[in-house]
Amino acid sequence: DAGVTQSPTHLIKTRGQQVTLRCSPKSGHDTVSWYQQALGQGPQFIFQYYEEEERQRGNFPDRFSGHQFPNYSSELNVNALLLGDSALYLCASSVVGLVGHEQYFGPGTRLTVT
Amino acid sequence: GENVEQHPSTLSVQEGDSAVIKCTYSDSASNYFPWYKQELGKRPQLIIDIRSNVGEKKDQRIAVTLNKTAKHFSLHITETQPEDSAVYFCAAPRADRDDKIIFGKGTRLHILP
Numbered sequence: 195d196a197g198v199t200q201s202p203t204h205l206i207k208t209r210g211q212q213v214t215l216r217c218s219p220k221s222g223h224d225t226v227s228w229y230q231q232a233l234g235q236g237p238q239f240i241f242q243y244y245e246e247e248e249r250q251r252g253n254f255p256d257r258f259s260g261h262q263f264p265n266y267s268s269e270l271n272v273n274a275l276l277l278g279d280s281a282l283y284l285c286a287s288s289v290v291g292l293v294g295h296e297q298y299f300g301p302g303t304r305l306t307v308t
Numbered sequence: 309g310e311n312v313e314q315h316p317s318t319l320s321v322q323e324g325d326s327a328v329i330k331c332t333y334s335d336s337a338s339n340y341f342p343w344y345k346q347e348l349g350k351r352p353q354l355i356i357d358i359r360s361n362v363g364e365k366k367d368q369r370i371a372v373t374l375n376k377t378a379k380h381f382s383l384h385i386t387e388t389q390p391e392d393s394a395v396y397f398c399a400a401p402r403a404d405r406d407d408k409i410i411f412g413k414g415t416r417l418h419i420l421p
Contacts, residue, residue, distance in 0.1 A: 227408070236314075236397050236411035237352065250408045284351065286409075296342065297409065299351040 196221060198287050198300035206306045207275050215270040215303045219287030225249075226268040227297060228260060231282040243268050244290050272305075280307045311335075312400050314412025321388055322420050329415045331398035332380040338400040341374060341381045346414075347394045355396075356383070385417075393419045 199218045207213050219226050225244045229237035239252035243262035262268045266287075272279055282304050286297035311334040321327045331341075339360035344352035358365045358372045358381065365372050371384040385392055395416050401409040 229411075234414075236413045237409075239408040239410065242408060252408060296354055296357065299344075299353070301351050 200300040204304045211275050212273045217285035218267045220298050223287035225288045225290045227286045228270045229284040275307045312410045312412045318416045320418040327385045329383045333400040343383045344397045345394045388419050
């Protein structure tokens with residue numbers, strides 16, 4: 195039973211470029227949440243996807259967008275990259291409606307913007 | 309608005325002693341309180357959680373207590389060991405709505421030899 199997987203592991207981009215990060219949820223999970231974790235900080239909620247729709251969104255600009263596919267995998271897209279977008283991007287999967295809302299995190303993608 | 313405050317930001321304890329990390333939350337509808345441990349370079353992993361219908365939960369050396377009236381919950385680690393060194397995050401999602409998780413800023417725990 196595979197856990198949450200993310201790709202790529204590391205990524206280096208230049209300011210102004212666009213990036214796409216990918217996440218495959220844990221088997222049996224249907225909900226994917228994305229988080230940004232700056233160095234020394236806690237994960238900050240970006241958005242959550244369920245049934246291929248964005249259900250919740252944190253305080254992130256429209257440059258951050260996402261998508262969920264019928265197989266529950268998800269992508270995070272960031273346009274017009276800024277230096278401040280450098281962070282560890284984590285995705286977490288869960289099962290909607292389960293009391294307890296336990297989320298399983300992927301290993302993350304470390305994005306460096308230069 | 310939703311907010312989770314976590315204290316202290318850094319904690320150093322002698323190996324074998326106990327460590328306590330505290331969190332307060334603002335959303336009275338929160339009813340599920342997980343704690344995550346994140347080792348350097350690794351993903352956050354759930355170590356213990358508590359639901360609002362209980363006041364305390366234990367799992368070996370780890371315990372979590374909840375005071376819903378005061379809106380605070382705490383992580384207790386007893387007989388600390390070197391492998392307990394990590395960053396610990398509390399969180400307060402709203403399980404009834406499958407809502408977003410608000411994390412605290414984390415506590416860096418150092419276990420001193």
